Amino acid sequence: MITPTIPTMTQSLREIDAAHHIHPFTHNADMHQTGAHIIASAKGSYVTDDHGVRLLDGLAGLWCVNVGYGRREIIDAVTQQMEKLCFYPSFFSSTTEPTILLADKLHRLGLPRLTHTLFSNSGSEANDTAIKVILHYWNLKGHPRRTKFISRTYSYHGVTMGATSLTGLVSCTKPFGLPAAGFVRLPGPYHYMSNSELTPEEFGKKCLEETETIIRCEGPDSIAALFAEPIQGAGGVIIPPAGYLKGLRELARKYGILYVSDEVITAFGRVGAYYASDKWDLDPDLVILAKGITSGYIPLAATRVSSEIAETLNSGGYYANGHTYSGHPVACAAALANIALIEKENLVDYVANDIGVYFEKKFLEFNNHPAVGEARCHKMMGAMELLRHGEKVTDPMIGLGPKAAAIVRKHGAIVRGLANLIAISPCLNITHAEVDELFASVKAGLDEFASI
Ligand SMILES: Cc1ncc(COP(=O)(O)O)c(C=O)c1O
The missing domain is CATH 3.40.640.10 (Type I PLP-dependent aspartate aminotransferase-like (Major domain))
Incomplete structure (x- = not known):
């Protein structure tokens, strides 16, 4: 008889994940060198991982948590x-x-x-x-x-x-x-x-x-x-x-x-x-x-x-x-x-005339960042094309996006790394202060990315 193991330690959760779970859109073998990033809970625009690290979710899950997490x-x-x-x-x-x-x-x-x-x-x-x-x-x-x-x-x-x-x-x-x-x-x-x-x-x-x-x-x-x-x-x-x-x-x-x-x-x-x-x-x-x-x-x-x-x-x-x-x-x-x-909560109007305008303005300021070849944004959807040592790259396999996204995460925010860009598209009820915090993390991450 097989006795199901009930994991009590997150380390064992990672081992079980490696043993039994194939993730979508993931280099599975690479990921399991360090283990999956396990998200344990979320509230508003923030998620918390199993190590207790709180991150501002700049991608609303996967472009979807429009009203924020944990809505009663x-x-x-x-x-x-x-x-x-x-x-x-x-x-x-x-x-x-x-x-x-x-x-x-x-x-x-x-x-x-x-x-x-x-x-x-x-x-x-x-x-x-x-x-x-x-x-x-x-x-x-x-x-x-x-x-x-x-x-x-x-x-x-x-x-x-x-x-x-x-x-x-x-x-x-x-x-x-x-x-x-x-x-x-x-x-x-x-x-x-x-x-x-x-x-x-x-x-x-x-x-x-x-x-x-x-x-x-x-x-x-x-x-x-x-x-x-x-x-x-x-x-x-x-x-x-x-x-x-x-x-x-x-x-x-x-x-x-x-x-x-x-x-x-x-x-x-x-x-x-x-x-x-x-x-x-x-x-x-x-x-x-x-x-x-x-x-x-x-x-x-x-x-x-x-x-x-x-x-x-x-x-x-x-x-x-x-x-x-x-x-x-x-x-x-x-x-x-x-x-x-x-x-x-008038979220459509909030995006059209308030937070979307603010987000877009802050986003486009990254056109002046040395690591960014182009920042483009429409309301709550934006992408920053990244430069390698100041040079434009077009081969998607170079993968500057995932590298930069990993650095931004160390600075407190989740963004999506795609080919040679990062995409950002947060929950729609994000506050102005949270937008500031998100872009502070992105800036700190891109400053570090530009220096390596
Ligand atoms: C424009 C568009 N169409 C279709 C899909 C597929 O949706 P799902 O992942 O729910 O199958 C996506 C997912 O990101 C999408 O962005």
Whole structure:
């Protein structure tokens, strides 16, 4: 008989982790030389690790804890829902009250043309749901040849087979022999990385011209949908140049291609709006939501679709798609409580007109730091491109980002190291004093990084 070991020492927790756990997006073997960083508790914008070290979380978990950690309102809502009804599926003509109320609430928050919601458990699943809905839609509309999907370099759409195939980061696709056939890349508007002589706006126009050429070469009638994040997050917080996103949306419209706005990071206040697509007037045909929908308290994701798509699907008979936990009542209760908090605390307005403005201003001051080649930021999402001994580097394998992030952590804050940049995107209810503290840690970390 195997007796389960109950770890009492964190050292043994690390050993057990090394023995039994493969971490996502991690060099597992390297990590286990020193052991995983175990986070033990969190409150507000701070997390505390198992050594008792308190760190200011500059990444809101993983761009998701919008309302901060440990909010009693969400904990109570989840507890009450678990006591009342811990689970019931939305399969086979059933559903639950929180699921219905959340679908309605998402519609009331914006993008009024998107009347219906399909629920899933992660951003990846929500993108794969969109892919299947779109294929089904075009079949029902009598256009079965529209099967290709277009998306951009440096985009990140998740890890399921479809979402990986949409993702424009070679590190995510190559090990798995993806993208699958029919997933086509467009140029992403990453001006800094392009080394282009053009201004960002001119570069954006050039990307659009190349996009149109690719659409024509592929054959517009073979393309089902275009997927795009309003700000490309995991690809490096790529903030689109003025006019670019509208141009991209117009191209999709011109060729009858459905436009999918992947707002897994940008929705629920991070850019000072419930939906970035509303803020930038993109009028998407579908929108993808996850992360901030529950502030990460419980996994939940949503694919919102236009009334036209919904009516077509509903006219198509039996809809054979969905997950056991699609519209899980506890997750939906968490989302409703989370959105109620965002509303009660005016967090969208706080980001749009107060803390987001302050954060952006402090962020952009790093354009004067000797270790920074470019600091770019939009409201609560920013990236700093790092220099090596004052020189720009473009090979992502050099990995200045993770090195700098490790140093910043020694100075009291968590930021994300990605390729040769650090990304920062904290909880939305962070205070001015906490923003000051965050950037003091970043500055101390980058000063040290520049000196080695
Ligand atoms: C824009 C975007 N889409 C999709 C995903 C995938 O979401 P998940 O990790 O919940 O599957 C992410 C995750 O970071 C994301 O940033």
